[in-house]
Amino acid sequence: MNFYIEKIIVSGAGKTDSIVELSNGINIIYGPSNTGKTYIVKCIDYMFGSDKEPIDISTGYQFVKIIVKTKNGKLTMSRKIGENKIELSSTDKNISSGKYNTKASRNNYHKTINSIWLSLIGINEMHLIISNENFKKQILSWRTFNHMFILTETKIISEYSTFLSGHDTSNTATISSLIFLLSGKDYAETETKDSKEIKDAKKKAVKEYINKELFRLSERNQELLVQEKEAINTDIELEVEEIMSKIAEHERQINESIDENQKILAQLHINNEALSECNMLLNRYDELTTQYVADLKRLSFIIDGEVNFSEHPLAQCPFCDSKIDVKNSHNYVDAAKSEYKKIKLQAKDLEKASQSLCEEKSTLEQDIKILIQKKKSTEELVETKLKPQLQILKERLVEYKEMIERRKEIAILKKFSDQKTADIIDNESDDEGELKFKVKEHLEYSFINDLNSSISSFLEDCKYDNLLSVIFDKSSMDIVVNGKKKGSNGKGYNAYFNSVVAIVLSRYMKEKAEYSPNFLVLDSPILSLKEKQSKKPSETMKNTLFENIISNQKGIQTIVIENEIPDIDYKDVKIIHFTKEKDNGRYGFLMDVVE
Template structure:
């Protein structure tokens, strides 16, 4: 939970029905058409922050503003009449004393707000280069988290107030929020010693860098490096040769695949030949058996003619009757034998043809396998090693170019650093000036940069690549372009992103954090000519980011139209400017 959050805003007076807005701890969105009193909301809150002026139409009859704030220890009510510098405070938080406070002088309302974020003691900050001091007040930095419509698209940084003379005080206040250091005990004499020590450190650093550069250049000069045009020509030639060799590899790989297909076909044909040859052998064996059988029959018939038949039975010695002449099989067997012999002759002839065909196929298969082996050997032993050698040569040439470029860059750095060294050494001693920007360390700026980049990336800023906080202007540089070069819609968006980033940074890393952000019209004018689609994406992404990141404090957004998203986890207050439905506007009974 944040240190505090605004729970309720009440505007009343002269018998008018009080106008009340209730807020939640996280995201609050007030939306609706123009002239419904939305901007009055920021004016009222700012007035109770201690502003001397309020842009408020007295003719409305409303003349009293009240807000109720909730804390971990209770609630506090702030009550102020318009055109009065007295603010009544009623508190049941033991840290805050009830009573009448003023916008200036003793018992200042600023002390109440500072105490709510943990600043209990009085602090003085540096307000200009002469080390003059002023009291830290809530209003010294409130412009960083309460951003009105008239300034949301301003060209200067949203972290800096409009008055140039107040820049040092504002940044001193920000530095105090980050670190807790207020420079109240700063001594210009001590600062002069620090300046002299810093100057010596700069000179020593530059000399050390120049020594390092010289050492590195000597190392680079020992390496073989040719002319830049020569090296570039060599790189192009090697790339062309690599491309040519890779094309050959592709051709040979395709040829190898084709040979494999042909080998498969010939192998199938050879397998068929072998199968047919085996069948021929079985058939020859069958024919040989048939010829042997028939020959046996024919020879038997021939021997039978030479035998005399018995007239008596060898057992009983009785006469055997004469039988009719038995039929002979010799002629039929001889005819069958002749037919089979002819078939065998045909089979032998077919077998010879098959053997010749098989020999041709075996020869073709051997040729194909040999060619395939030669192709694979060429790819493996010649082309691929050639590619590897060419790539190694290409790396050497590119490395040579890098060495040459590094040497050129080092020379440029040497020239720049020599110039900086000369300026540092001849710098005249002058009265020490307080420069608050010098106190923002690299770590502080780098961490802020990381928050900025995360929010910008999440919010899908058009053509986003990189961004950083410029320590001289304390403003965003995005993709190398300063924010003030963008149109006002994009400036409003970037100012909002910076304010969100600062709120989250202080909440996570700061010594003290308001944990409050109030912005009027962050996207109202974003839809610029030619950028409609991209801007709609940015709008939706910004509001989605606010919906998804509510742990850093209370956010109050005032806007005309809001993107079509799921706002179930936000407090949305909508004004309709229509008598027939909803709430017309902020102030009850006021029509514009």
């Protein structure tokens, strides 16, 4: 850093000096409206040579003073409001004390404040730059590029580029000064180049077509992003792998259950056949038992008859009174008794066999009942649990596969948009010249490409909604986001985009430019920005913008003016708060001005 503003002092006769001390890093000055915050910006601009009076002298304040720290000492600059001279007191051996004119001039160049500021960034000699397409030349002055690094409250909300001054007649000089800061080349001796009249028309047609394509891709990308936000936030690949594993496990369990069911059915068939056989045998046993009972009754009758007859023998027939010849029947009775015993034993054996068969039948019936219940449980497990769960898993797998395809499409859209972004940059980087001096054609492709990439990365880091493409349009020297020009947005987004471009430019200049101011002022970058209320604080563009400035603006004195600031960590940041309250802190910038 070649210099930084250490202190700003506004004074007047009988007035309390109004002092603001700044650091060489990030400085944030905030507070309600009408507390004089913008006065600070105007005072800085005034000391850079502006002819616009920063403060109404009716307040009683008449002098603006700044103290600038350089590598070799300090500079104290004082300017009376309304005059075009700056009194300089220097302790830097390379800079002389004295009075310096605020107007840049070829005559007495080294007695202008312009020469002092330029010398502080290493430009020690006067340089001429081309100021229009007819090769007219003018002196390189701080005022030519001052607006790129001091974004006033009106400049910051402008729909026009931060690179341009807002006056078409001076834009050639503005870009020429930028080219000089970047490369050290003033192109004062550049000769005309041949070109075709139709060149610009072709470029315009190509650019319009590509922008339409980018807008179409942006709309599709937005549809996919909406669907993506509704989806669960998870590692899809891992989830798919887990679901497929679960599906395989459920299918295995279903197959095992089906196999088990088939085994149960086979066993049921065997048991039912055995039960049928038992029933058949029992029927046969019942028939045989009946036969045994009948035979026993018959034999018992015979034996009992013979016993009774022997006790009361008949000598004659009761019907005809004829004599009966009684024969000896002992052999017949013995045979009946023997047969009776035999059948009695068989009947007893049959009873035991029948009882054993009944027990076997009962066991079979119990086993069949258990098998039927097991079969029912297995079928219920498959139908009411495994199959429904399997269906849910398959549906989730379909959803995840759709998410994977959606993310692939988003990646493809990003790839297409990057290619079309490169196409439009290539289209703008056509180095054919015209008969007139076209200063933009002398902007290096690497500068445009690096700026484009840096702005895109910045917006991504700041979580800009639905960011698909960012193009730095060389023709307008401004950005086109998702195929839409910056000017199509409202003031809040204009201020946001202008701030981003100015921040990125300041960082690029610090890293790669031949000469860099390493100085940036942003007046109200987020004041008018309206965002969705549903956003988390860590995802709002306001928060992320300030966090990015704090984290990445090293080596650049940065002054941010704002009404309200986000609730984030402001470690290592110089905070100046105006309260607009008489009894609470500092009321405002001007100590003796209170509403």
